Amino acid sequence: MRKIEEQNSNEVVVDVQNLNVSFGEAHIIHDVSFQVKKGEIIGLFGISGAGKTTIIRVLTCQIKSKNWTGKVLVTDLTPEKKKNHQKILSRIGYVPQLELLNLYFELSPLINIETFASNYGMKKEEAQKVAEELFTILDIAEDTWTNALKKLSGGEKKRVSMAIGLIHSPDVLFLDEPTTGVDANKRYDILNYLKKLNRRLGTTMFVITHDLEAALVCDKTAILREGKLLAFDTPQNLIQTLPSKGLLARLTIEDLTEEMIEIIQEYEHCEKISRVGVSEVEIFLNNFEKNLNYFIDYLLEKNIKIVSMSRDVANFRRFFQILIQEQEEMERKEEKEKENIGRERREGRAIEDEREIEENNAANE
Amino acid sequence: MAKIKIEVKQFFRDQKNSFFRFLRLVKKEFRLVRTDPWNLLIALVLPPAIIALLSTMESQKIEFSPLPVAIVSNDSNSYVNPNNFTNLAIDNYTKPYINAVVKSFYLFPKAIYNASKFPYSMELARRQLLNAEIKCIIVIPVDFTEMLANGLPGLIECVPDSSRITDIQKNLNAVYDSIKIFTNENNLTPQIRLAPFTPFSIPEDYDEDFSSTLVLVIPLMVYGIANVLTILIIVKEKPIARLLLTPVKRSEILLAKYLTFSAILFVQELGIILAAVFGGLFIRGTIINLFIAVYTLAYSGLSVGIFISAASKTKTEANQLFLASFVVIILLSGSFVPIENMPIYLQAISYVLPLSHGGPMISAILSKGASVFGFHFYMLLAVSLVLNILTFIVFLRRRYEV
Ligand SMILES: Nc1ncnc2c1ncn2[C@@H]1O[C@H](COP(=O)(O)OP(=O)(O)OP(=O)(O)O)[C@@H](O)[C@H]1O
């Protein structure tokens, strides 16, 4: 039975269709749909407040069904029905963001494991055996297994927490910001461990993060902004949607100024330009191969001095930034239109505000 | 010279800066204090409130409520008239004495028994005393009238409620008032004597001070320790949030806490009783009764403690709730001001507080040999049970977020 399941890699573990979440007046999640297949690592990206945690909380039975609508299935069960909660919770694992709030610091890693494992009906010996396996994969030194958890380093605690999330071989493991608050090198470690666990155990993982580096280990990435899902696909596919399939020219320009950027933008085949450093810009051209030479001629013509130039393919970080930027620009435009309508009414108010600010300044002095 | 001037200036400038820095720090402290209004409320409002509470009790004290007593008359000895040698069974002085009791402002005869006719009178009166229906038994001896008629001093015997040591003298004084009225009205020169007969006193081979102190200390200690032990067990356990993301039920988590701490209290109460017995505590009742009483009180302390823990959002809040509740529970327990002397609304509150029942229950077992299964015991159980139910409701609704 189990074997058949494993062969069928198209099995959907998490299915979300038209999810909407509201708390009273606040509409937090708008029409979000996506599917997670068995064995995948899914990254849910978004800046703070986008609603990432809210989505996970729906999937993990933490939000009352009166606050959300849509079709949600986690391991073929909907969290909408209260009677499903225990079943769903027994099939999923959860690695919360903060260890301090979610582990028993006075108890040892093994006892922590045992405490959580017993809730899944696992016997002590059974839990111990699985824990030893997980601890070995996660490189948690054996001499720390029986020490109080508070004596372990931050990274080790995180790994113990991951082991707890996996102790009952869940169908899907949810991780909330697994790399936040961990220093740069350790971040890559954690991502590597996630990949390793995924490969060794075949665990489906659902990672929420605003660490764009995490896309490196994701099979698919979802990008969320203000409760709306802007993109959901493999990182490669997403990058391919950029002009020239993500090909870009990275230029270092002498004495780079905003005016120069405007001049570059005026070039007819320039799709997009973004400043990525003090004197560095990245430029997307349509029909990259053909237009690159003409573009350089254009720069020379406009007296813009290139110090160095390289070709590259955009990474996920760039894709994310461009997508968010585009979205923001679109919204700004919409807002402006709205503003034009109600300007007269607001102008009087604006003057009042200004006077108030002036008065405040005077008072402060 | 100029250099020194600059240095002095610099010195004062530093002092000034330091002073302003200090002022700003003070301001910050006030701001922080303000963010916790509950803390401020306890600090500023609780003490005046306690004093106000006490003042209402004091004013009530002036309106003295008469002491409920039972009179048991054995007065039946025959009187031999020396003139004609007739033998008469007389009790001429019993009625006037009872009248005196009725007249006394300080006494209220709840029951009057004629023991010469009804042999179980004393037993009935004693039961009333155990149940705290009355505060004192006034015993009129067999030869009461005979002695007085012969010009000899009559004796009145008293069996005061000795469960509250501080009250014994008060009870005797009240009885003395009836004797004063009796001697005045019957033109007897004061030849009547009060003979405190205390069948509930502590036998000589026991340490009286130790025993009478423990009567007061045990209830307070048992309740207080059980309370302190449990006020943090829910608020401080942050990982409950994560436990709830496993198939565990909230009720299971809570029940496990009840079971664990009930077991700890079981051992604790055993220890307390063993130490008390070896230390020389006199227990008139049985040890089993005492243990059940002490354990029930401890359980009520645990019930209050877990309730506080489930209802508070932070550890500080739990500590403050504990302090506030503990002060009120002790003040209204009747050990400081007798419950009868409180205004009626405070009596109603004290009625549902654990120590108001735990104290009298334990002292009745220790000093009067009462059985544990009385009104106080059932009240204590009921209060604990209601708290347990409330705790479950509060805990099931408690917000947890990982
Ligand atoms: N119970 C609630 N009631 C009202 N608003 C809520 C509630 N929970 C979340 N929100 C709002 O929903 C929005 C999304 O919150 P959420 O925690 O899902 O963001 P997030 O993407 O996880 O952010 P972060 O990266 O900072 O964790 C926020 O604006 C938050 O204020």
Ligand SMILES: [Mg+2]
């Ligand atoms: Mg979040």
